[in-house]
Amino acid sequence: MTSISALPYDYELPESGNVALIVIDMQRDFLEPGGFGDALGNDVSLLQAIVPTLKSLIEGFRSMGLPVIHTIECHQPDLSDCPPAKLKRGKGDLTIGSEGGMGRILVKGEPGNGIIADLAPLPGEVVIHKPGKGAFYATYLDSILKEQGITHLLITGVTTEVCVQTTMREANDRGYECLMVEDCTESYFPEFKQATLEMVRAQGGIVGWTAIAADVLQGLEQWQPAKALV
């Protein structure tokens, strides 16, 4: 059995079944100056800091031929898929659908809704457009994972305590073995990130595991040849 050095204990890689990297919402509006996150007064440099490590992890997956799945939080231009409760949340000047620095906020196809250039999906990689915080709600993600025999999810992206954690909890309830990659996820609130990591792995890994990217890559590199022998 090959495993990744993780908390609260080693994360075992499957003998049959596959592993996918999930990259949550690395969108221009959350990460770039002049975007939605910035306009709300957040320090986007906190989120930008994970980009080099996440890029290396994505490249590692690609070089091993393992699936990389991206998500984008977005809504249809007529906002028909945005529940009123989500639409009216925040009470700020900028809400979903209003004109921001990079087009309409969280609207599919707008410049700010795209994934940042450094982490652009390659042709053929799955991109899930999700109207909720969790990537399973109102999407085909579960069917895609099942079709590809994926049982283990390594979860990254932004923001840790919102869309990343929600997706990990949804996945855990559906029976996927989930690990959050500590240095490939970030929050505008560092204390929320820390709390999320701790709550995920509390009580013997009640939601799953956490590990750093270097340990993830090391485990996967050992797993690939072992899996080829199975």
Ligand code: C5J
């Ligand atoms: C938020 C996200 N925070 N991707 N979205 O609204 O976490």
